[in-house]
Amino acid sequence: MKVALFGGTFNPIHIGHLIMAQYVLNFSQVQKVIFVPNGHPPHKIEDVADASDRFEMVKLSIEDNPYFDISDFEIKKSGPSWTIDTLEYFSSIYERVYFIIGSDNLSEIVKWYKAEEILRRYPLIVLPRERDLCAIKKEIEKLSSKYAQEITLIQMPIVDISSTEIRKLIRQNKSIRYMVHPKVEEYIKRKGLYKR
Ligand SMILES: Nc1ncnc2c1ncn2[C@@H]1O[C@H](COP(=O)(O)OP(=O)(O)OP(=O)(O)O)[C@@H](O)[C@H]1O
Ligand SMILES: O=C(O)c1ccc[n+]([C@@H]2O[C@H](COP(=O)([O-])O)[C@@H](O)[C@H]2O)c1
Numbered sequence: 001m002k003v004a005l006f007g008g009t010f011n012p013i014h015i016g017h018l019i020m021a022q023y024v025l026n027f028s029q030v031q032k033v034i035f036v037p038n039g040h041p042p043h044k045i046e047d048v049a050d051a052s053d054r055f056e057m058v059k060l061s062i063e064d065n066p067y068f069d070i071s072d073f074e075i076k077k078s079g080p081s082w083t084i085d086t087l088e089y090f091s092s093i094y095e096r097v098y099f100i101i102g103s104d105n106l107s108e109i110v111k112w113y114k115a116e117e118i119l120r121r122y123p124l125i126v127l128p129r130e131r132d133l134c135a136i137k138k139e140i141e142k143l144s145s146k147y148a149q150e151i152t153l154i155q156m157p158i159v160d161i162s163s164t165e166i167r168k169l170i171r172q173n174k175s176i177r178y179m180v181h182p183k184v185e186e187y188i189k190r191k192g193l194y195k196r
Helices: 014-028 051-060 083-091 115-121 133-147 161-173 182-191
Strands: 003-007 032-037 069-070 096-102 122-129 152-155
Touching: 003 014, 003 083, 014 032, 014 051, 032 051, 032 152, 051 069, 051 182, 069 083, 083 096, 115 133, 122 161, 133 152
Parallel strands: 003 032, 003 096, 032 069, 096 122, 122 152
Antiparallel strands: none
């Protein structure tokens, strides 16, 4: 089976993430998208909800979609969540493993732990976060030829929503209705997350 791993901090998961995953199912060979919330984000420290809460919110968002799955592989591990370790683990289970990123991570991925190994061994699926598709295509072309790797851009409507914006609205006591799954909105309220 061909699967795509969707790694993220999901702090919290929002509709941008869900639309991305659905576009991957719609427009790639992938049969399943596996959401992998990270335990200890190697690069984000401020205002990060507990891994168990971020995991639960992803679970609530995807539970009605049989083609979406969730893994606790990264949150069960102690120490930083390195993507290369996750990819290696899942590639021992599935025939082919893709990794999903937003286009803002195209310039970041070369700085990740064992980036060269990731880029040489694993195909990427990129979803646009900025409107300038030409710039994204150029960056993809550069990386795919340097590492001889399949890097596919799947076009989708730009969803200008981020977890940062959602956390900001919550701090300002504003509604996040329609930006997250209704069950996530309810979970955040009930647990008082991101109020600070
Ligand atoms: N609206 C979006 N459009 C396209 N890609 C996105 C969008 N939101 C997140 N992504 C991508 O999804 C992955 C996980 O994102 P993440 O959980 O960090 O959300 P975020 O909204 O970027 O969070 P934050 O605002 O806290 O940095 C990353 O590869 C990121 O580029
Ligand atoms: O392995 C790394 O060095 C590495 C560095 C930065 C980010 N990542 C992964 O990239 C994914 C998206 O990260 P983020 O910050 O946009 O949520 C998530 O699965 C992170 O664990 C991985």
